Amino acid sequence: MAEGFAEAGADLELVGITKRFPGFTAIEELNLTIPAGSFFALLGPSGCGKTTTLRLVAGLEDPTAGRILIGGKDVTQTKSYQRPVNTVFQSYALFPHMTVLENVAFGLKRRRIADPLGKAHEALRLVELDHVAQRKPTQLSGGQQQRVALARAVVNRPALLLLDEPLGALDLKLRRQMQIELKDIQQDVGLTFLHVTHDQEEAMTMADTVAVMNKGQIEQMGAPEELYELPKTAFVANFLGQSNLFTGKVTSTGKDSFVVDVAGTKIEVPRERAQRHAGEVTIGVRPEKLMLHTVAPKAASGTNVIGPGRVSDVSFSGVSTQYTVSVPGLGEVIVFAQNMVFGPVVNTGAQVWLTWTVDHGFGLADDPAEAPRFEPDTDTKSIAVQKREKLEEELEEA
Amino acid sequence: MAFGAFATSAPVVESAPRRRSRVALLLLLPGIAYLALFFLVPLVSLILTSFQEKTPGTDIGVYSYAFNLENYAFIFSTYGEHMLRSVFYAVVATVLALLFSYPLAYFIGVTLRRFPLLQALALTLVIAPFFISFLLRTLAWKQILSDEGPVISTLKGLSLLGSDAHFTGTAGAVIFGLAYNFIPFMTLPIYTSLEKLDLRYVEAGGDLYASPARTFFSVTLPLSAPGVISGTLLTFIPISGDYVNASNAFLGSSETAMVGNVIESQFFTSQNYPVAAALSIVLMAAILLLVSIYVRKSGTEDLV
Amino acid sequence: MIGRFFARYTIWIYATLAFVFLLIPIIYTIVFSFNDSRRTNIAWRGFTLDNWIYLCEEQGVCQAFVNSILVGVIATLLATTLGTMIAIALVRYRFKFRAATTLLLFLPMATPEVVLGTGLAAEFLTAGIPKGMLTVILAHTMFCISFVVVTVRARVASLDPAMEEAGRDLYASPGQVFMRVTFPLLLPGIIAAALLSFALSFDDFIITNFNSGPFVTFPKYLYTAAAKGMPAEANVVASAVFFIAIIAVVVSQLSAAAKRKRLAKQ
Secondary structure (H helix, E strand, O other), X not given: OOOOOOOOOOOEEEEEEEEEEOOEEEEEEEEEEEOXXXXXXXXXXXXXXXXXXXXXXXXXXXXOEEEEEEOOEEOOOOOHHHOOEEEXXXXXXXXXXXXXXXXXXXXXXXXXXXXXXXXXXXXHHHOOOHHHXXXXXXXXXXXXXXXXXXXXXXXXXXXEEEEEOOOOOOOHHHHHHHHHHHHHHHHHHOOEEEEXXXXXXHHHHHOOEEEEEEOOEEEEEEOHHHHHHOOOOHHHHHHOOOOEEEEXXXXXXXXXXXXXXXXXXXXXEEHHHEOOOOOEEEEEEOHHHOEEEOOXXXXXXXXXXXXXXXXXXXXXXXXXXXXXXXXXXXXEEEEEEEOOOOOOOOOOOOEEEEEEEHHHOEEOOOOOOOOOOOOOOHHHOOHHHHHHHHHHHHHHHO | OOOHHHOOOOOOOOOOOOEEOHHHHHHHHHHHHHHHHHHHHHHHHHHHHOOEEEOOOOOOOOEEEOXXXXXXXXXXXXXXXXXXXXXXXXXXXXXXXXXXXXXXXHHHHOXXXXXXXXHHHHHHHHHHHHXXXXXXXXXXXHHHOOOOOHHXXXXXXXXXXXXXXXXXXXXXXXXXXXXXXXXXXXXXXXHHHHHOOOHHHHHHHHHOOOOHHHHHHHHHHHHOHHHHHHHHHHHHHHHHHOOOOOOOOOOOOHHHOOHHHHHHHHXXXXXXXXXXHHHHHHHHHHHHHHHHHHHHHHOOOOOO | OHHHHHHHHHHHHHHHHHHHHHHHHHHHHHHHOOEOOOOXXXXXXXXXXXXXXXXXXXXOHHHHHXXXXXXXXXXHHHHXXXXXXXXXXXXXXXXXXXXHHHHHHHHHHXXXXXXXXXXXXXXXXXXXXXXXXXXXXXXXXXXXXXXXXHHHHHHHHOOOHHHHHHHHHOOOXXXXXXXXXXXXXXXXXXXXXXXXXXXXXXXXXXXXXXHOOOOOOHHXXXXXXXXXXXXXXXXXXXXXXXXXXXXXXXXXXXXXXXXXXXXXXX
């Protein structure tokens, strides 16, 4: 191994990183630490700054301010070809004028590693593409190119491997397969992976730690389950999966929980799962935590009850069914129910009550005075339902 | 495309399978017939003329056919030196043009991508010399580089040149003129290639530990090879047949005569058409040979 | 730090020097068109506008210039027509002998001008056609065709055949499809080819020299004058052509940019 490059992954530290482009600021005062050997996902919508962050770490851009440290060493001033970092590009960027083997061996040859071709073959065997070693990249399918790009990066055993939405162009089945393979490779070889993506399912499946990024800032960071079950901001609540969000005033507070009045309905929220405990707050609960009842349930401590409401939509999606319930004062509430039996549990128009365990609720840090008020909005409705409503509107106008 | 240097680099649309039709023949016929008449026939004419010889006992300019290779033997023995000199000048001038033009093409095609207006301006400046007749351009250099001109007199004044040194009329001046006149022919094809270069490949090179210099030689240069090949061909071929630069009215002297000069003088002064024709045929054959070797080695798919 | 500065700006410095170098003879030619010269225009005597004002009084300059324009226009028309037809056929139709046709088109571009020149001269001699304006036009048309084909072909190849199919689908006859769909879409490429062809014809010397006899084009005039002494009026003509060409290019670029801006705003 050439000196300067780690045998195993190294940790990455971003300190006070700011990146300004003429006309807008992509990243403002970003601080981030990624421990060595972990699979880290940077998740966010397009334009949130995640790709910029990746390029800063790779050395393809210079930060306007701040420092980047890899394995404790300050690399902010070093150029990309001197950093122990490799990237799997979104477009793969496989050199079209070289064979697959030459592509994979390229980095090894530059660093004068012994037996570059042998190691390249090994890496190709890892991604099961040794049999196409002599072909040119243009002769491969998208999935094959993606695997070659991965081999080309991994073969160098970099301290840090960056992946820029590498699975975007693959079909679903291949994507799932690659997700498992990537995770295996990362754990086998012990590298530190930084995966940038807008696909929240991908991030949650593969990563040990996920950071949700929005407008150049990290909104929340943590293990996937933590982020999903306890979102701290409305953005995270809506970006990761779906949420039912309600805004109301805190009316009473207890030792472990407090009560929020949402248009007449009282909802209890545990203290330790809420970011704000007084005044106007936005609270929420995940759709799969809700239970449907066709008869009014008895009030019980530790359970929130809302309703009655009318089922306005039933949407079957294989594993589960999504019910949209119109509750007066609360708006449209979404319920996911696993399809334990054939067919929907209730039909459209039925009168239902919804309950959930108090401990499943969460409270957001957003101040409703500054942030949008939440009645369940279009974000949480399925796309098919949105389209249908829009069509109905248009027909009515016609 | 080797000679598509002047064509726009528009994307090619996946076309429907070509139709077989009478219309095709109708469209092709006039143009092809014209080329056959005014290109193929002259070539054949040249070949035939090269086998003629002076009819004994007649005036200048009267010939009859003799089916031997005397003319060819004659030109190889008498003008072999000129042929070698032409090749030498052409190679050196092409290399100089390449060394000059590549960075310029890189500047316009890569560095200026962020400034489209400047890019258009730069392209205009590269083509600008075309708009002044190349005869006048060459004459301008002759006068600038002449012994009384600013360049030589300054260098002599600074004692960098001996007092009896001169530049015009030497091989150096001819090569200089040849290289200068064909710089746009070299720059534009290379520019076309570099303009299409996906810079992400360069980024990938850097990501894989290649220094900027290494990335240039391993990634950028190979990917711009089609342009370099086009440019080299578009430059070398005209240069090898040029006689303006090497004539003594311009940058040359009687010692720098190239094959073109010989052909010109045989044709006009001596009215020795068979020899002129033979020389032309040899020149063309040599070029075709060199081009086919070059192209086969570099592997371009289609040249038109 | 200086190293970094150089690395970034070396290429800008090089490019600037390179452009200056390229323009030296042009500037020289233009400057000397204002020279108060006598027989030869070598030493600078003084500034004068006489050369520009009394341009055509110099023997032969204006006639040569007009001749070149005439030949250029006619040859361009012929070459563009013939070449466009070939280009369309090459891209859109199947036919036998495609390889031979391509070779025939490629060869003139690969042949040095001396060879083309002597060949044509030999042919005209054998056929008994006297050298003059006709032979020059015939020669120019010949070598321009290949360049036209290459330029237009690229344009035809980038044309979506679905356009013509849409035309036929909408009840247009083949002739109408060509006039209303194909030709307008090809026009930019055809114009580019025509301009290229005109430029090549106007500046051609070697082939013209072998095939013109007593007919004098502007480059031929320059060649003979170079030996005797170049009058400043020649510089005037060349400079005028240069300015017209530059202005034309700049205007077309600006109007294209303005058009793009207008379309983007809509």
